Amino acid sequence: MRRSGFLTLLLASVMAVPALASAAEHVSGELKGTDGATHGIVDVTGAPKGVLLRLQVQGLTPGWHGIHFHEKGSCAAPKFTSAGAHVHAVTPVAHGLLRADANDAGDLPNLYVAADGTATVELYSTLVSLKGGNGLPALMDADGASVVIHAKPDDYQTQPIGGSGDRVACAVLH
Known part of the structure; x- marks a missing residue:
């Protein structure tokens, strides 16, 4: 009898794992350069108060790079202007994480690319959500x-x- 109770508990635990794993919403995209070459992967996971962005990049110029969420799911090379402006909820848009009047929800901290052209990073943003809610603009x-x-x-x-210049890589989230 005791063994049966343990087996029931074990089965209930195993059956609950997939439900927990799928609880977080997730989107991703392939990072493409202006030449059409693949330069990495972007993953975005919904969180209760924003999103967690994970980047794995290669083949970029070493040094600091601006990175932002853009308002459209389009990355037409070579300039990626089809991605539109930064994600925002109100206009006029004031850009800048260091500005008191900023309302640009697409703002993210800079990305540092190592001498070998690679970077792996996780960033958390409380300025956007995957599907809207809590007063945050929806990425999707x-x-x-x-x-x-x-x-x-x-x-x-x-x-x-933010003076970050040309768009050098872009990933459509889906």
Whole structure:
């Protein structure tokens, strides 16, 4: 009898694991360069108060790069302008993590690429959500979203994109 109770508990635990694993919503995209080559993977997982962004990149110029969530799920090379502006909930948009009046929900901390052209990082943003809620703009709205890496670092103040320059890589989230 005791063994049967243990087996029931074990089966209930095993059956609950897939439910827990799928509880977090998740989207991803392949990071493409201006030449169309693959430069890594982007994964975004929904969290109770924002999103967790995981990046694995290769083949980029070493140094600091601005990175942002963009408002459209489109990455037409070579300039990636089809990704639109940064994700935002209100206009006019004030860019910059260091500005008191900032409302640009697409802002993220800079990405550092090592001398070998690679980077692996996790970033947490409380400025967006996957599907909306808690007053945060949704990444996965009707026209989707993308993650764009820029040529230079974001200074977190200059309008409209923090002086981060050209778009050098882009991933459509789906």
